[in-house]
Amino acid sequence: xxxxxxxEVARNAGVSIGTVSKVLNNQGQLRAETRLRVRAAAxxxxxxxxxxxxxxxxxxxxxxxxxSSDRFGRFSIPLLEGIEDALDSARVxxxxxxxxxxxxxxxxxxxxxxAKRVDGLIVTSRRTDPRPPLDTLGTxxxxxxxxxxxxxxxxxxxxxxxxxxxxxxxxHLVGLGRTRIAHITGPERFAAVRERRAGLSxxxxxxxxxxxxxxxxxxxxxxxxxxxxxxxxLDAGPPFDAVFCGSDQIARGVADCLRERGLNVPDDVAIVxxxxxxxxxxxxxxxxxxIDPCLHELGxxxxxxxxxxxxxxxxxxxxxxxxxxxxxxxxRASCGGGSSLKTADRAA
Amino acid sequence: xxxxxxxEVARNAGVSIGTVSKVLNNQGQLRAETRLRVRAAAxxxxxxxxxxxxxxxxxxxxxxxxxSSDRFGRFSIPLLEGIEDALDSARVxxxxxxxxxxxxxxxxxxxxxxAKRVDGLIVTSRRTDPRPPLDTLGTxxxxxxxxxxxxxxxxxxxxxxxxxxxxxxxxHLVGLGRTRIAHITGPERFAAVRERRAGLSxxxxxxxxxxxxxxxxxxxxxxxxxxxxxxxxLDAGPPFDAVFCGSDQIARGVADCLRERGLNVPDDVAIVxxxxxxxxxxxxxxxxxxIDPCLHELGxxxxxxxxxxxxxxxxxxxxxxxxxxxxxxxxRASCGGGSSLKTADRAA
Numbered sequence: 001x002x003x004x005x006x007x008e009v010a011r012n013a014g015v016s017i018g019t020v021s022k023v024l025n026n027q028g029q030l031r032a033e034t035r036l037r038v039r040a041a042a043x044x045x046x047x048x049x050x051x052x053x054x055x056x057x058x059x060x061x062x063x064x065x066x067x068s069s070d071r072f073g074r075f076s077i078p079l080l081e082g083i084e085d086a087l088d089s090a091r092v093x094x095x096x097x098x099x100x101x102x103x104x105x106x107x108x109x110x111x112x113x114x115a116k117r118v119d120g121l122i123v124t125s126r127r128t129d130p131r132p133p134l135d136t137l138g139t140x141x142x143x144x145x146x147x148x149x150x151x152x153x154x155x156x157x158x159x160x161x162x163x164x165x166x167x168x169x170x171x172h173l174v175g176l177g178r179t180r181i182a183h184i185t186g187p188e189r190f191a192a193v194r195e196r197r198a199g200l201s202x203x204x205x206x207x208x209x210x211x212x213x214x215x216x217x218x219x220x221x222x223x224x225x226x227x228x229x230x231x232x233x234l235d236a237g238p239p240f241d242a243v244f245c246g247s248d249q250i251a252r253g254v255a256d257c258l259r260e261r262g263l264n265v266p267d268d269v270a271i272v273x274x275x276x277x278x279x280x281x282x283x284x285x286x287x288x289x290x291i292d293p294c295l296h297e298l299g300x301x302x303x304x305x306x307x308x309x310x311x312x313x314x315x316x317x318x319x320x321x322x323x324x325x326x327x328x329x330x331x332r333a334s335c336g337g338g339s340s341l342k343t344a345d346r347a348a
Numbered sequence: 349x350x351x352x353x354x355x356e357v358a359r360n361a362g363v364s365i366g367t368v369s370k371v372l373n374n375q376g377q378l379r380a381e382t383r384l385r386v387r388a389a390a391x392x393x394x395x396x397x398x399x400x401x402x403x404x405x406x407x408x409x410x411x412x413x414x415x416s417s418d419r420f421g422r423f424s425i426p427l428l429e430g431i432e433d434a435l436d437s438a439r440v441x442x443x444x445x446x447x448x449x450x451x452x453x454x455x456x457x458x459x460x461x462x463a464k465r466v467d468g469l470i471v472t473s474r475r476t477d478p479r480p481p482l483d484t485l486g487t488x489x490x491x492x493x494x495x496x497x498x499x500x501x502x503x504x505x506x507x508x509x510x511x512x513x514x515x516x517x518x519x520h521l522v523g524l525g526r527t528r529i530a531h532i533t534g535p536e537r538f539a540a541v542r543e544r545r546a547g548l549s550x551x552x553x554x555x556x557x558x559x560x561x562x563x564x565x566x567x568x569x570x571x572x573x574x575x576x577x578x579x580x581x582l583d584a585g586p587p588f589d590a591v592f593c594g595s596d597q598i599a600r601g602v603a604d605c606l607r608e609r610g611l612n613v614p615d616d617v618a619i620v621x622x623x624x625x626x627x628x629x630x631x632x633x634x635x636x637x638x639i640d641p642c643l644h645e646l647g648x649x650x651x652x653x654x655x656x657x658x659x660x661x662x663x664x665x666x667x668x669x670x671x672x673x674x675x676x677x678x679x680r681a682s683c684g685g686g687s688s689l690k691t692a693d694r695a696a
Contacts, residue, residue, distance in 0.1 A: 116411070
């Protein structure tokens with residue numbers, strides 16, 4: 001690649017390299033005529049300042065690294081887009097590492113990023129359960145955990161408010177007059193499962209609507225589980241007029257099974273999903289009302305916070321700092337409008 | 349971030365900076381004892397070579413930039429993972445840019461990547477139709493188009509072999525004895541739609557099975573279109589015993605509609621999808637036999653080719669170079685095994 005050097009600009013303008021540097025960095029005392037001549041020469045030759053040289057000078061590279069412990073997927077994409085949004089406007093670029101859940105690979109990625117002198121690191125994951133702290137190999141490079149957390153002291157972790165998301169879903173359903181609310185969700189070992197259920201319980205308790213334990217079931221994060229679980233409730237469970245699902249995939253399975261059993265959504269049973277994974281939520285019949293964890297905003301917030309940390313704002317020292325960002329209820333057709341209460345017995 | 353400098357290593361070892369550099373780069377003639385002393389000092393102090401300094405020295409940054417004209421999604425993810433695979437082993441890192449289809453934004457991204465002195469650029473897209481050539485702002489930085497193409501002279505473009513994918517699907521279906529093959533696919537304006545159909549036609553012609561134009565229909569890339577299109581064929585079209593779909597999403601809609609109309613897949617109608625988008629293909633009832641465009645391999649190939657170009661292998665000069673990588677047939681349950689021929693009339 002043929003690139004114009006600062007030497008050529010200096011020669012063309014008839015000044016020293018130091019003078020060119022001062023002009024291009026808006027530093028020092030120089031005559032207006034000199035500034036103009038240097039800028040004209042730079043423009044004429046198509047000179048582009050070299051970030052590398054600038055980096056060595058300023059001890060910053062204007063780059064950050066993204067370390068992920070899981071494959072790029074539907075959670076990391078909106079997060080990544082949010083991160084890009086925030087960094088792009090700050091003219092900071094992101095180095096991506098191949099996702100890995102192998103600590104040795106992760107260590108090698110961090111080594112490689114540190115060799116590139118990144119100014120900071122963002123750690124992300126597909127699960128929000130605590131992970132081991134990132135080993136920064138003895139350096140004090142700023143690190144932020146986004147849609148990921150660690151128990152280490154001093155860690156800054158940004159998470160979606162899963163409890164709040166469950167609360168929003170529950171409040172919406174009781175607000176629509178539903179009183180027999182089932183909850184079909186993912187595996188119990190996920191913190192997100194326990195937190196969303198806690199939020200649902202809080203909303204129901206506030207409306208004096210009990211959460212019947214016979215209507216709550218956990219299983220895999222899949223459509224097939226949604227179909228199976230709601231089928232079991234129809235066959236042998238108590239009646240219900242709504243289902244809050246732990247994911248849009250589960251909700252899609254629930255909607256398919258209810259339709260195939262001749263029930264109407266939302267008239268007979270209202271459904272709320274979780275994730276706002278649009279390709280699933282919008283394709284479900286009817287399209288899903290769902291909780292949006294706002295991962296784009298979470299990515300933006302994480303990147304902005306990291307930039308502040310790079311600028312020296314480390315927050316309360318040695319304090320683990322966990323911030324939960326609010327979720328959002330997104331209303332589509334699966335809950336109906338102000339639909340009336342129906343508790344028709346659908347048990348076998 | 350506190351990092352050990354080459355100066356400290358030199359001081360500790362009692363040698364010059366030049367000597368440290370020679371040892372760490374395995375260059376020059378030095379006594380074994382000196383090499384050992386320098387390596388011991390570097391180890392003791394935890395010295396990590398600075399890629400930035402190395403870059404200025406070697407005129408290479410060991411970074412490349414990825415420019416995408418579409419949101420990160422199911423096509424760019426496997427591609428990105430393949431790129432990471434190839435670059436990771438070459439210890440080259442990827443800068444990611446926020447996807448954009450706005451030429452002004454793209455130009456700004458390229459400017460910013462060139463300021464970071466990337467060694468090369470990968471351009472990708474969600475559509476494989478020709479796009480304008482990337483403006484590299486007068487530089488001769490190597491560029492490769494991956495799952496994207498441009499008509500510009502000298503461009504190197506790696507694409508999936510859509511015609512070959514269509515052929516694989518058709519050959520599989522006629523091999524199973526199907527003779528009335530419908531084709532429900534995406535919008536006619538997509539090159540991929542036309543090429544996959546051409547491949548299907550070639551396979552059918554080879555088996556003396558005609559492609560009935562009344563059984564071919566184009567529409568949106570959606571489940572809803574798959575349901576609608578196959579519903580219309582059942583209501584008013586000629587009989588058919590197989591459907592080759594232009595995407596897994598369309599195939600899912602087709603499978604849902606057939607089941608809801610009381611038809612059995614694969615006994616009554618076999619289905620082949622396209623994309624091997626596992627979250628859809630595996631969740632369909634029954635799971636979809638589909639064409640895998642092997643985007644991971646395409647990403648690996650693109651990154652390897654770019655590394656070769658960076659090393660000076662530019663291929664035939666000024667020749668547009670389009671390489672089509674083979675697709676793969678992935679057999680699941682939606683086609684059955686060696687199922688017998690059935691052409692029961694399902695028209696209204």
